[in-house]
Amino acid sequence: MVLPVCDVCLRSGTLCQGCENKINSGEISQLDLDISKILFKLGDGKIGFKKTIEIGDVVIIVTDKDQVGKLIGKGGKIVREISKTLKKKVRVVGENSDLKSVAKDILSPARISGINIIYGMDGEQKYKIRVMKDDYRRVPTKLDLLNEIIQQLTGEKTLVVIDRDDY
Ligand SMILES: [Zn+2]
Numbered sequence: 001m002v003l004p005v006c007d008v009c010l011r012s013g014t015l016c017q018g019c020e021n022k023i024n025s026g027e028i029s030q031l032d033l034d035i036s037k038i039l040f041k042l043g044d045g046k047i048g049f050k051k052t053i054e055i056g057d058v059v060i061i062v063t064d065k066d067q068v069g070k071l072i073g074k075g076g077k078i079v080r081e082i083s084k085t086l087k088k089k090v091r092v093v094g095e096n097s098d099l100k101s102v103a104k105d106i107l108s109p110a111r112i113s114g115i116n117i118i119y120g121m122d123g124e125q126k127y128k129i130r131v132m133k134d135d136y137r138r139v140p141t142k143l144d145l146l147n148e149i150i151q152q153l154t155g156e157k158t159l160v161v162i163d164r165d166d167y
Contacts, residue, residue, distance in 0.1 A: 002048045003036040004028045010040040031086075035061060038082050039071070047071055047078070050095050053152060056145040058089045060106070060153065065094035068105070089140045099154045103129050106149055110135035113163050126157045133163040 003010065005028060009019045022028040031052050039047045047070050049063040061082075063071050071092045072079050083090040093105045104112060111132045118128045129150075131139060139146070139162075146160045 003039060004032045004049075004051075005036040007040075007045060010036060010045075031059065034086065035059075035082060038085055039078070042073070042078050042081060043070070053149070054088070055149050055152070056141055058091060058141050058145065058149060059086060060149060061090065061092045062095050062153070063092060065097060068092050068094045091140065093153060097153075099127060099150070099156050099158075102153050103127075103150055103158070103160075106146060106153075107131060107139060107160070110138035110140075118159065124157065126159050129158055129160045131160065131162050133165070136162050 004022070005019050006016060009015050015023065019028065023030070023033065029052065031054055035049070035052060039049070047067065049061050049067070049071065051062050053060045053062070059082075061071060070078075073081075079090050079092060091106050091108065093102055097105070100112075100115060103115065107129070113130045113132045115127055115129050118126050120126065139160075143160045143162075147158050150156065150158045150160075
Protein backbone atom coordinates (compact mmCIF):
# COMPACT_ATOMS: atom_id res chain seq x y z
CA MET A 1 0.00 0.00 0.00
CA VAL A 2 1.53 3.27 -1.10
CA LEU A 3 0.61 6.92 -1.33
CA PRO A 4 -0.53 8.35 -4.67
CA VAL A 5 2.43 10.76 -4.66
CA CYS A 6 5.98 9.33 -4.76
CA ASP A 7 8.38 9.36 -1.80
CA VAL A 8 10.86 11.61 -3.58
CA CYS A 9 8.25 14.34 -3.92
CA LEU A 10 7.05 13.97 -0.36
CA ARG A 11 10.58 14.10 0.99
CA SER A 12 11.70 17.08 -1.09
CA GLY A 13 8.46 19.06 -0.99
CA THR A 14 8.58 19.76 -4.72
CA LEU A 15 6.83 17.73 -7.40
CA CYS A 16 8.73 15.54 -9.85
CA GLN A 17 7.64 15.51 -13.49
CA GLY A 18 5.78 12.22 -13.05
CA CYS A 19 3.69 13.38 -10.11
CA GLU A 20 3.11 16.79 -11.63
CA ASN A 21 1.72 15.11 -14.75
CA LYS A 22 -0.62 13.05 -12.58
CA ILE A 23 -1.90 16.18 -10.89
CA ASN A 24 -2.32 18.05 -14.16
CA SER A 25 -4.23 15.14 -15.69
CA GLY A 26 -6.46 14.87 -12.62
CA GLU A 27 -5.27 11.37 -11.72
CA ILE A 28 -4.23 12.82 -8.36
CA SER A 29 -6.20 15.65 -6.76
CA GLN A 30 -4.86 18.45 -4.61
CA LEU A 31 -6.65 16.73 -1.74
CA ASP A 32 -4.73 13.49 -2.43
CA LEU A 33 -1.52 15.48 -2.33
CA ASP A 34 -2.40 17.24 0.92
CA ILE A 35 -3.33 14.00 2.64
CA SER A 36 -0.22 12.25 1.29
CA LYS A 37 1.98 14.93 2.85
CA ILE A 38 0.34 14.52 6.24
CA LEU A 39 0.46 10.73 6.18
CA PHE A 40 4.05 10.68 5.01
CA LYS A 41 5.00 12.78 8.00
CA LEU A 42 2.90 10.90 10.56
CA GLY A 43 3.12 7.35 9.26
CA ASP A 44 6.87 6.97 8.64
CA GLY A 45 6.00 6.17 5.03
CA LYS A 46 4.16 3.05 6.16
CA ILE A 47 0.58 4.25 5.78
CA GLY A 48 -0.96 4.54 2.35
CA PHE A 49 -4.35 4.99 0.75
CA LYS A 50 -6.09 4.32 -2.55
CA LYS A 51 -8.21 7.40 -3.16
CA THR A 52 -10.13 10.22 -1.54
CA ILE A 53 -13.66 11.47 -2.04
CA GLU A 54 -14.84 14.89 -0.94
CA ILE A 55 -18.55 15.44 -0.46
CA GLY A 56 -19.80 18.52 1.37
CA ASP A 57 -17.79 19.01 4.53
CA VAL A 58 -16.63 15.39 4.67
CA VAL A 59 -13.50 13.82 3.23
CA ILE A 60 -13.48 10.05 2.84
CA ILE A 61 -10.18 8.24 2.58
CA VAL A 62 -10.40 4.83 0.95
CA THR A 63 -7.64 2.38 1.83
CA ASP A 64 -6.98 -1.38 2.05
CA LYS A 65 -9.25 -3.04 4.57
CA ASP A 66 -6.33 -4.04 6.78
CA GLN A 67 -4.97 -0.48 6.78
CA VAL A 68 -8.10 1.22 8.11
CA GLY A 69 -7.04 0.96 11.76
CA LYS A 70 -3.52 2.20 11.03
CA LEU A 71 -4.81 5.20 9.11
CA ILE A 72 -7.22 6.15 11.85
CA GLY A 73 -4.37 5.89 14.35
CA LYS A 74 -4.36 5.19 18.06
CA GLY A 75 -7.46 6.76 19.55
CA GLY A 76 -8.09 8.48 16.21
CA LYS A 77 -4.84 10.43 16.39
CA ILE A 78 -3.98 10.42 12.69
CA VAL A 79 -7.48 11.12 11.43
CA ARG A 80 -7.74 14.00 13.90
CA GLU A 81 -4.53 15.51 12.57
CA ILE A 82 -5.75 15.23 8.95
CA SER A 83 -9.08 16.71 9.95
CA LYS A 84 -7.38 19.62 11.69
CA THR A 85 -5.17 20.39 8.70
CA LEU A 86 -7.96 20.14 6.11
CA LYS A 87 -10.58 21.73 8.39
CA LYS A 88 -13.00 19.02 7.28
CA LYS A 89 -14.49 15.92 8.84
CA VAL A 90 -12.55 12.83 7.86
CA ARG A 91 -13.72 9.23 7.66
CA VAL A 92 -11.69 6.18 6.66
CA VAL A 93 -13.25 3.30 4.74
CA GLY A 94 -11.82 -0.05 3.62
CA GLU A 95 -11.79 -0.64 -0.13
CA ASN A 96 -14.54 -2.97 -1.42
CA SER A 97 -16.19 -3.17 1.97
CA ASP A 98 -19.83 -4.24 2.18
CA LEU A 99 -22.64 -1.81 2.84
CA LYS A 100 -22.80 -2.59 6.52
CA SER A 101 -19.17 -1.80 7.27
CA VAL A 102 -19.12 1.25 4.98
CA ALA A 103 -22.20 2.63 6.76
CA LYS A 104 -20.63 1.90 10.13
CA ASP A 105 -17.35 3.65 9.24
CA ILE A 106 -19.05 6.68 7.67
CA LEU A 107 -21.61 7.23 10.42
CA SER A 108 -19.12 6.64 13.23
CA PRO A 109 -19.13 7.55 16.09
CA ALA A 110 -22.92 7.40 15.73
CA ARG A 111 -24.09 3.82 16.14
CA ILE A 112 -26.39 1.97 13.74
CA SER A 113 -29.38 0.23 15.27
CA GLY A 114 -30.41 -1.65 12.15
CA ILE A 115 -30.37 -1.93 8.36
CA ASN A 116 -33.24 -3.26 6.29
CA ILE A 117 -34.34 -3.22 2.67
CA ILE A 118 -37.26 -1.00 1.68
CA TYR A 119 -38.99 -0.60 -1.67
CA GLY A 120 -40.15 2.71 -3.14
CA MET A 121 -43.42 3.18 -5.05
CA ASP A 122 -41.54 2.44 -8.25
CA GLY A 123 -40.24 -0.81 -6.81
CA GLU A 124 -36.78 0.65 -6.39
CA GLN A 125 -34.76 -1.04 -3.68
CA LYS A 126 -33.10 0.99 -0.97
CA TYR A 127 -31.34 0.17 2.26
CA LYS A 128 -32.80 1.93 5.23
CA ILE A 129 -30.05 2.59 7.77
CA ARG A 130 -31.28 3.50 11.21
CA VAL A 131 -29.09 5.51 13.58
CA MET A 132 -29.61 5.21 17.33
CA LYS A 133 -31.67 8.09 18.62
CA ASP A 134 -29.16 9.04 21.31
CA ASP A 135 -26.43 9.37 18.67
CA TYR A 136 -28.25 11.98 16.59
CA ARG A 137 -25.64 14.64 17.31
CA ARG A 138 -22.76 12.34 16.45
CA VAL A 139 -23.76 11.91 12.81
CA PRO A 140 -20.95 13.56 10.80
CA THR A 141 -23.02 15.54 8.30
CA LYS A 142 -26.47 16.03 6.76
CA LEU A 143 -28.42 12.86 6.09
CA ASP A 144 -28.75 13.43 2.34
CA LEU A 145 -24.99 13.89 2.06
CA LEU A 146 -24.47 10.65 3.96
CA ASN A 147 -26.70 8.85 1.46
CA GLU A 148 -24.66 10.31 -1.37
CA ILE A 149 -21.38 9.25 0.22
CA ILE A 150 -22.52 5.70 0.90
CA GLN A 151 -23.92 5.37 -2.61
CA GLN A 152 -20.65 6.52 -4.14
CA LEU A 153 -18.73 3.99 -2.10
CA THR A 154 -21.02 0.98 -2.46
CA GLY A 155 -23.28 1.68 -5.45
CA GLU A 156 -26.31 1.05 -3.21
CA LYS A 157 -29.12 3.51 -2.64
CA THR A 158 -29.68 4.23 1.03
CA LEU A 159 -31.97 6.15 3.32
CA VAL A 160 -30.27 7.14 6.56
CA VAL A 161 -32.77 7.92 9.30
CA ILE A 162 -32.58 8.66 13.00
CA ASP A 163 -34.53 6.29 15.23
CA ARG A 164 -37.62 7.71 16.82
CA ASP A 165 -39.53 6.68 19.89
CA ASP A 166 -42.84 6.11 18.19
CA TYR A 167 -42.14 2.89 16.33
ZN1 LIG B 1 6.96 12.32 -7.57
